[in-house]
Amino acid sequence: LYEALIKSINLIKPSLVIHTGDATHPGDCTNKTIDHGYNYMNSFDAPVLFALGDNDWTDCPKRDYDSIERLNYYRQTHFNSNITLGSKSIEVFNQNETGHPENMRLSKDNIGFVTVHVIRTINNMIPLEPDLREEFFLRNEANLLWLKQSFSEFNDTDAIVVTLHANMFESQRLPFKMLAHKIYK
Numbered sequence: 001l002y003e004a005l006i007k008s009i010n011l012i013k014p015s016l017v018i019h020t021g022d023a024t025h026p027g028d029c030t031n032k033t034i035d036h037g038y039n040y041m042n043s044f045d046a047p048v049l050f051a052l053g054d055n056d057w058t059d060c061p062k063r064d065y066d067s068i069e070r071l072n073y074y075r076q077t078h079f080n081s082n083i084t085l086g087s088k089s090i091e092v093f094n095q096n097e098t099g100h101p102e103n104m105r106l107s108k109d110n111i112g113f114v115t116v117h118v119i120r121t122i123n124n125m126i127p128l129e130p131d132l133r134e135e136f137f138l139r140n141e142a143n144l145l146w147l148k149q150s151f152s153e154f155n156d157t158d159a160i161v162v163t164l165h166a167n168m169f170e171s172q173r174l175p176f177k178m179l180a181h182k183i184y185k
Contacts, residue, residue, distance in 0.1 A: 021051050045086070079102045092104040114146070114147070
């Protein structure tokens, strides 16, 4: 079905494809599966702007995978350069310098496109696990800076499209409330 979807999308010749995460099933987080998804994304005949989802790294079975290691594998494979995925990739600006290359932005047809790494599963904010808590706070800080810089950069565009994976309607989730509060404060 996914191959048929890609073929259908390629037939309409879009100038950009945005993938909002969950490229893998959370029960199958092997390098082989992640690489397979990477190859699928590169079979689009357009640039692909990819925002990670929770299935991609935080929802992997804890007994088999370290979530931070899975995130780093995505960073090494999907976000290891300053170009989009897709067979007709284009240049992006990203947060390589802060260790968050998955946060990207590009301008196309006077529209600013921004990805921010905010995911479901309480955005990986696990208070009782110091490594995960630290990962959340560093990524959240990078996200806030990235949004501020991106809105400044795209001040003169006709529109700004922000892509992230979080469920915007789960207001009881503390990490998203923290993110939203800092943005709109």
